[in-house]
Amino acid sequence: MALHKISDFDTDYHNTIQGKDIKGMSVYSRSSNEKIGTVGDILVDDQGQFRYLLVDLGFWIFGKKVLLPLGRAQVDSREDRVYTALTKQQAEDLPEFKEDTVLDYDYEERVRKVYRTPSLEASAPLDTGVAGVGRTTPTYDRNTYNYSQDVDLYDTNAHEDTTIRLYEERLVANKQRRKAGEVTIGKHVETETARVAVPIEKERVVIERVTPTDAGRVVSNDVTAFREGEVAHVEIYEEVPDIRKEAVVREEVRVRKVVDQETVETQETIRREELDIDTNGQSVVNRTDRA
Numbered sequence: 001m002a003l004h005k006i007s008d009f010d011t012d013y014h015n016t017i018q019g020k021d022i023k024g025m026s027v028y029s030r031s032s033n034e035k036i037g038t039v040g041d042i043l044v045d046d047q048g049q050f051r052y053l054l055v056d057l058g059f060w061i062f063g064k065k066v067l068l069p070l071g072r073a074q075v076d077s078r079e080d081r082v083y084t085a086l087t088k089q090q091a092e093d094l095p096e097f098k099e100d101t102v103l104d105y106d107y108e109e110r111v112r113k114v115y116r117t118p119s120l121e122a123s124a125p126l127d128t129g130v131a132g133v134g135r136t137t138p139t140y141d142r143n144t145y146n147y148s149q150d151v152d153l154y155d156t157n158a159h160e161d162t163t164i165r166l167y168e169e170r171l172v173a174n175k176q177r178r179k180a181g182e183v184t185i186g187k188h189v190e191t192e193t194a195r196v197a198v199p200i201e202k203e204r205v206v207i208e209r210v211t212p213t214d215a216g217r218v219v220s221n222d223v224t225a226f227r228e229g230e231v232a233h234v235e236i237y238e239e240v241p242d243i244r245k246e247a248v249v250r251e252e253v254r255v256r257k258v259v260d261q262e263t264v265e266t267q268e269t270i271r272r273e274e275l276d277i278d279t280n281g282q283s284v285v286n287r288t289d290r291a
Helices: 088-093 105-115 118-123 147-154
Strands: 026-029 035-044 050-056 065-069 073-076 081-084
Touching (some): 065 147, 088 105, 105 147
Antiparallel strands (some): 050 065, 073 081
């Protein structure tokens, strides 16, 4: 059965296929959430059924392109990603895809052998020849092979581990430091008139003329008792205020910051996805809710 690139099979496939184009989506490892490549193209069979994604492994395995069966890919259109359980060892073992690669049964079989679960083949007991005992190891023939023989590789509905991610929004509270204001502290000089009282002393001369008690008594016959120019010197002192200014420390102003704490509450409307289960007929659904 021949394989074709989707654009060669249907030149108007963008309008034929509903939903997002898988080409160009990033491919991530399901276990490590590591990007391992990019979807370069999609391969379909003669009936237009999706069979493989052509994955460019980029720097994971530099420059190598490999085929990823659609059943081993999980498309997440919300994140524009494709998740797969492809391991690096499998990627190294896969045959490289080149533009001139012949996509025949032999090439596909080389691809399938890498993806087929080894444990199933290894654990499958050989046919014992007794009815109801054991089972035969699957065999594949180029003339009779059908993709339904590898349901796990090609049928996206065959997986029981399909994951639907339910998202919810939550409020994340962070703090951001911003300048709320500024306080400038400086000095300026004010003037005022100050008054001070200082007691001072002044000397003055008091001249008194009195009559002595022995007035009229002869004190001397000496003519020297009369002398002109006799002078008495009396020094007079007085105090004057000595006013000067001096700077003294009046008070100290200490500047520091304190932190006041308060709780600010806010509210926002958040969304949450819930699972809708629609059953038909007598389907039995066991639902296990996990916290």
